[in-house]
Amino acid sequence: MKKGFLAPALGIAALVLVGAGAFAYNGLDKETKGALAHLPTNRDVLFWSIPQRDAAFRAMDRLEFLAKSHVVEAGPKASDLPVGTPLAIPNIDAYMQGQRSSGIVILQDGKVRFEKYGLGFDAAGRWTSFSVAKSYTSTLVGAAIQDGYIKSLSDKVSTYIPGLKGSAYDDVTVEQLLTMSSGVSWNEDYEDPNSDVAKFNNAKADAGLDATTSYMRKLPRAHAPGTFWNYNTGETNLVGILVSSATKKPLATYLSEKLWKPFGMEQQATWILNSTGQEIAGCCLQMATRDYARMGLFVLAGGKIGDTQVVPADWFAKATTKKMYYGEPGRGYGYQWWTYDDGSVAAQGIFGQGIFIDPKRKLVIASNANWTRATDGPEGAARDVFYKQVQDLIDAEAAAKAPVAATKSAN
Incomplete structure (x- = not known):
């Protein structure tokens, strides 16, 4: 199981299913109600059936x-x-069917080149992000630096999260938290009942502490900070707590102020909370597929909206550069972004959520889906092939236009 994408976050454990009788039908359409007619009673989204996930x-x-x-x-x-x-x-319908795609929006040079939906979903709906949210949380760190709330990525994490003082995070920097290289021991195997994620599900927060901080402060050190990459959704949740602590604002409020309102997102989004009321920073943003795509445009613009630089001018150049290598040739990890050696970058979440950004081609591919498995099915590899197919189509268009442009210039 690829833990690199298996990140519905610590907080997904807080999405506890307590039985079919506890379901609220407020605002749900007929199809969604029907698909959820037989709710599971397990505690983890990974055990939902495909029809239940389609609806939920x-x-x-x-x-x-x-x-x-x-x-x-x-x-x-x-x-x-x-x-x-x-x-x-070519073969787009077969591709979407194979992905169990609920929506694809492709922007190129700021224009909609392709938009199509499936699974009964449409442009008016909001689809959950899973770990795509990590890249939004990372961006809020950049905004907090630009605003002066966070002084430096070299600052110790415990400076902003006092509850971590005296823990293995004492010597961990903000940058190491962003790159998941803290060296703190963490097991994110969702099939292991003794993993940290499984144990966190039932952990009770210490008095006066957020649920995430309460659990993370008790973890031991496994490696020196900055020397070892280990995918750790708990640490993204800590990044969210850090931003909220530094700005004195809920993440949802800060995201609205810095991006959602000024950039002109089409719909309101929602951010699910953990058991102690903190946004689950590593997961669980619900938004329209077009607004996933707008995030790509924001990145291509270098984090600038009009005349306002929302993040430092060099933020995305740094955030989307490979900082850590996780074992897959041609790939890497930046500040909560997955990198490609060709300069492209992606935000990725389990079950097929993603934002692919290719600065060279001014290309954004936003996609939502409900894969048959969280990460271990064939859909992930097929999506990478699709990204390359779209890049090749863009290149072929450019090549076809080049002789025409040359002829006009000669005349």
């Missing part, structure tokens, strides 16, 4: 038996996504 992934913030959420408010007007020349993608 579009309604996580409306299932009151799961968890509460904070609203990420949108502004009065959405930013334009002009329609470009349609991109003809």
Whole structure:
């Protein structure tokens, strides 16, 4: 099992299923209600059936038996996504069927080249992000640095999260937390009942501490900080606590202020909370597929909205550069972003959520799905092939236009 993508976060454990009688139908459409007619009683989304996931992934913030959420408010007007020349993608229907895709939006040079939905989902709905949220949380660190709330990535984490003082995180920097290289022991195997994720599910928060801080402060050190990469969703949750502590604002509020409103996101988003009321920073943002795509445009713009630099001018250049190698040739990990050696970068979540960004081609591919398995099925490899297919189509278009442009110039 690839732990690199298996990150519904510590907080997914807080999405406790307490029985079919505890389900709230508020605002759900007929299809969603029907798909959830037989709710499971287990505690983990990974054990839901495919039909249950089909329904729940579009309604996580409306299932009151799961968890509460904070609203990420949108502004009065959405930013334009002009329609470009349609991109003809061979065998796209078969690809979407194989992915169990609920939505794909492809932007190129700021224009919509392709948009299509499946599983009864559409542009008006919100689909849960899983670990795609990690890249948004990382971006809020950049915003907090730009705003002066966080002084430096070299600062010790415990400076901003006092509850970690005296723990293995005493010598860990903000940057090491962002790159998941703290060296603190952590087991994210969701099939191991003795893993940290499984034990956290039932852990009771210490008095006065957030649930994540309470658990993470008790973990032992396994490696020297900065020397070893280990995927750790708990640490992304700590990043979220760090940002909230530094800014004195809930993550949802800060995300709305820095990105959702000024960039013109189309719909409000929601961010699910853990058992002590903190946004689950490593997971669980619900948003429209078009707004997934707008995040890609924000990255391509270098984190600038109009004349306002929301993050430091060099933030995304650093955040999307390989900092750690995790064993897959041509790939790496930056500040909560997955990197490709060709300069592309991706935000990725289990079951097929993703934002692929290719600066060279000014290309963004936002996709949501409900894969047959969280990470270990064939869909992940097929998606990488799809990314390359779209890149090749863009290149072929550019090559076809080049002789025409040359001829006009000669004349």
